[in-house]
Amino acid sequence: MEEEIESVENELFEYKTILVDQGQQPLRVDKFLMDRLHQMSRNKIQRIAKGGGLKVNNLVVKSNYKVKALDSIVIFLPHEKEEITITPEDIPLDIVFEDDDVLVINKPAGLVVHPGYGNQTGTLVNALAFHFENLPVRSEIDRPGIVHRLDKGTSGLMVIAKSDIAMTHLAKQFFDRTSERRYWALIWGEVDPLEGEIEGNVGRSLKDRKVMSIFPDGEYGKTALTRYKTIEKLGYVSLVECKLETGRTHQIRAHFKWIGHPLFGDVEYGGNRIMKGTTFNKFKQFVQNNLKVLTRQALHAKTLGFTHPVSGKWMHFDSELPDDMNQILLRWRDYIKNRPE
Numbered sequence: 001m002e003e004e005i006e007s008v009e010n011e012l013f014e015y016k017t018i019l020v021d022q023g024q025q026p027l028r029v030d031k032f033l034m035d036r037l038h039q040m041s042r043n044k045i046q047r048i049a050k051g052g053g054l055k056v057n058n059l060v061v062k063s064n065y066k067v068k069a070l071d072s073i074v075i076f077l078p079h080e081k082e083e084i085t086i087t088p089e090d091i092p093l094d095i096v097f098e099d100d101d102v103l104v105i106n107k108p109a110g111l112v113v114h115p116g117y118g119n120q121t122g123t124l125v126n127a128l129a130f131h132f133e134n135l136p137v138r139s140e141i142d143r144p145g146i147v148h149r150l151d152k153g154t155s156g157l158m159v160i161a162k163s164d165i166a167m168t169h170l171a172k173q174f175f176d177r178t179s180e181r182r183y184w185a186l187i188w189g190e191v192d193p194l195e196g197e198i199e200g201n202v203g204r205s206l207k208d209r210k211v212m213s214i215f216p217d218g219e220y221g222k223t224a225l226t227r228y229k230t231i232e233k234l235g236y237v238s239l240v241e242c243k244l245e246t247g248r249t250h251q252i253r254a255h256f257k258w259i260g261h262p263l264f265g266d267v268e269y270g271g272n273r274i275m276k277g278t279t280f281n282k283f284k285q286f287v288q289n290n291l292k293v294l295t296r297q298a299l300h301a302k303t304l305g306f307t308h309p310v311s312g313k314w315m316h317f318d319s320e321l322p323d324d325m326n327q328i329l330l331r332w333r334d335y336i337k338n339r340p341e
């Protein structure tokens with residue numbers, strides 16, 4: 001009896017499920033899969049396993065796991081990145097600071113940072129290609145000038161490298177965590193304690209690969225630490241400042257969902273539903289109206305600090321909250337002030 005192999009595919013990834021036959025002798029799972037998945041190298045299987053993309057009997061395993069009879073193996077296979085031609089586009093940039101080596105911009109919500117599947121035009125990289133020539137590119141990453149990123153729905157400060165020395169120096173600062181980033185977020189509820197930290201590995205969800213999950217026991221994902229303090233309590237929501245000690249994908253959004261306080265308006269992490277408050281229709285209508293004003297997660301990269309790659313001077317930038325977040329804060333303040341006791 002041969003193994004049954006089922007393949008399922010969507011626009012972001014493909015996964016294969018393999019049911020091992022009852023006569024299988026113990027064998028390393030990477031070698032087992034290499035013999036059965038044609039054109040896939042053992043090294044690639046090991047990289048997938050290291051990233052948490054290999055499961056046996058619904059448990060994440062390492063590449064040295066010994067396959068045995070009747071095991072059910074699931075392997076996630078991210079699609080190969082397609083070649084993308086970067087087309088310069090005249091997209092306005094809100095430039096906060098610029099010299100020969102660095103550029104600091106205030107990214108608006110809704111602007112994707114770099115081209116990818118479904119977003120080959122209209123990105124920050126397309127704008128940079130129009131406004132600047134010959135921006136440096138990190139090795140094997142065709143994203144000129146980009147050393148860090150913000151989610152599409154997150155607004156705020158970003159630094160862009162304009163020279164090779166700046167690219168190398170800034171990339172190392174972000175890797176070594178010597179840069180400083182502080183975000184302001186509007187979250188559901190009032191976090192207890194009002195100031196503290198959230199620590200838990202962040203990794204791709206094993207159920208929905210488009211979002212991130214928290215793995216507190218460290219069995220999967222990457223170490224992540226978010227320090228926070230409450231700036232303003234607004235009854236059913238709170239404004240908090242977050243300082244990133246690590247820079248994982250969706251870190252703030254996933255951390256606050258994990259502790260029961262998702263970001264207001266965050267569709268992917270449940271913040272677009274009423275999490276706190278009354279059952280009165282007036283309150284429900286108030287929240288629904290706010291979600292029409294803020295059509296993204298309430299998250300803004302407010303401050304940014306880094307060492308200038310040439311002068312060695314510490315650079316610090318602060319930005320104002322965008323209009324949509326300011327409107328929401330004013331609405332909540334007014335509601336709390338006038339709500340019936």
